[in-house]
Amino acid sequence: MPARRLALVTLIFAVVGGLAPVTFGADTSAASESAIAAAEKDALTLTNRRRTAADLVPLRFDQRLAALARDRAEYMAGSGNLSHTQSNGTDVFDLIAASDIAWYGAGEIIAWNTAAALDYSAAFAVQGWMGSPTHKSIVKSRGYNYVGFGLAIAEDGKRYWAGVYLKGPDRTGAVAKIKATATRAATAGKTKIWVRWTGSDVRLQVLTSGLRVFETQRRVDGGPWASYGTTTATSTVRYWRQGRTWDFRARARDREGNWGSWTTVTFNL
Numbered sequence: 001m002p003a004r005r006l007a008l009v010t011l012i013f014a015v016v017g018g019l020a021p022v023t024f025g026a027d028t029s030a031a032s033e034s035a036i037a038a039a040e041k042d043a044l045t046l047t048n049r050r051r052t053a054a055d056l057v058p059l060r061f062d063q064r065l066a067a068l069a070r071d072r073a074e075y076m077a078g079s080g081n082l083s084h085t086q087s088n089g090t091d092v093f094d095l096i097a098a099s100d101i102a103w104y105g106a107g108e109i110i111a112w113n114t115a116a117a118l119d120y121s122a123a124f125a126v127q128g129w130m131g132s133p134t135h136k137s138i139v140k141s142r143g144y145n146y147v148g149f150g151l152a153i154a155e156d157g158k159r160y161w162a163g164v165y166l167k168g169p170d171r172t173g174a175v176a177k178i179k180a181t182a183t184r185a186a187t188a189g190k191t192k193i194w195v196r197w198t199g200s201d202v203r204l205q206v207l208t209s210g211l212r213v214f215e216t217q218r219r220v221d222g223g224p225w226a227s228y229g230t231t232t233a234t235s236t237v238r239y240w241r242q243g244r245t246w247d248f249r250a251r252a253r254d255r256e257g258n259w260g261s262w263t264t265v266t267f268n269l
Contacts, residue, residue: 031118036151039118040066043149043163046126047139054140057205060172065148065164068095072108072162073152080154082112092164105167107138112160118151121159129163143167145204170209172202173260174252181265189242191269196235199252209255216250225249242269 048058072092076082085091092108111128115121129135138144144165152160176199186192201211213230221244228236230253240246249264 031153035118036153039122039151040070040149042119042122043126043151043161044147046123047147047149047163050126050130051140056140056142057145057203059144059147059165060202060204062146062148062166062168062171064099064101065146065166066150067148068092068099069148069150069162069164070152071095071150072110072164073150073160076110076112076160076162077152077154077158080156080158082110082160084108084110092162096164096166101166101168103166103168105143107141107144107165109135109138109163109165110161112158114157115159118159121151121161122149125159125161138163138165141165142205145206146171167206170201170204170207170254170256171258172204172254173258174199174201174211174254175260176214176250176252176263178248178250178263178265181267183267183269186239190239191242191267193238193240193246193248193267194235195238195248195250195265197250197263198234199250201252201254209258212253212255212257214250214252215259216248218249219247221245222247240267240269244269 044059044061051058072095075086079087081087093106096103096106109129111125113121113124113128115124129139144167146166146168148164150162154160176197178195178197180196182194184192197214199211199214201208213232214234215230216228216236217225218228218238219225246267246269247264248267249262251260251262253259
């Protein structure tokens with residue numbers, strides 16, 4: 001598709017070349033998987049902090065991109081080669097395509113440092129990217145909506161970083177919230193229940209698909225859930241038998257088909 005090829009060429013020029021290293025207190029000790037994952041999360045937090053300060057929408061975390069970024073960081077740590085191109089000629093764009101990830105644009109930023117503490121390493125990486133105009137343009141781009149960061153530690157203690165940015169279809173579930181409830185005695189042995197909810201689609205920097213429908217369900221005394229089906233309504237009235245515990249829940253789906261989490265309310269009648 002011509003538009004995709006054009007985006008690929010433009011972004012290759014935007015990310016070509018590595019970031020100058022920042023060194024501070026080298027440490028060759030091994031780090032646990034949890035410590036590395038926490039540092040990668042720090043990089044995401046620090047990146048989005050800079051985006052929100054610039055009135056940009058925070059980038060959403062994408063596990064698929066994080067896996068690619070970790071693979072890229074591990075390759076650089078193993079080879080000692082800070083480069084956007086691997087020895088076989090592949091780059092992050094090739095890896096994204098090989099992973100069957102739908103995308104319209106992508107970018108990669110890389111760095112290394114020797115900060116002893118991994119949270120410092122994340123901070124130095126983000127600080128360095130923000131100090132480079134080409135890297136900063138990706139961090140603060142209005143053209144991406146998802147990101148993943150990867151960290152790997154070489155045998156000599158260098159911490160290698162990769163950030164993979166993506167413009168892709170909305171993959172974030174919509175949000176439903178139960179806003180109000182009311183009960184009133186109706187007929188002998190039954191109570192009239194009124195529930196109101198709202199919904200929205202999580203805003204992305206680009207390609208927010210928008211709210212589509214809700215699904216609502218109920219269960220009695222902790223039994224199996226029974227669905228009322230999908231609806232665009234935002235309230236319902238039900239007549240439920242007294243002396244039972246009733247749970248009502250709702251969730252929302254966006255126009256890309258992404259369901260969000262359930263929100264639940266309980267009635268002890």
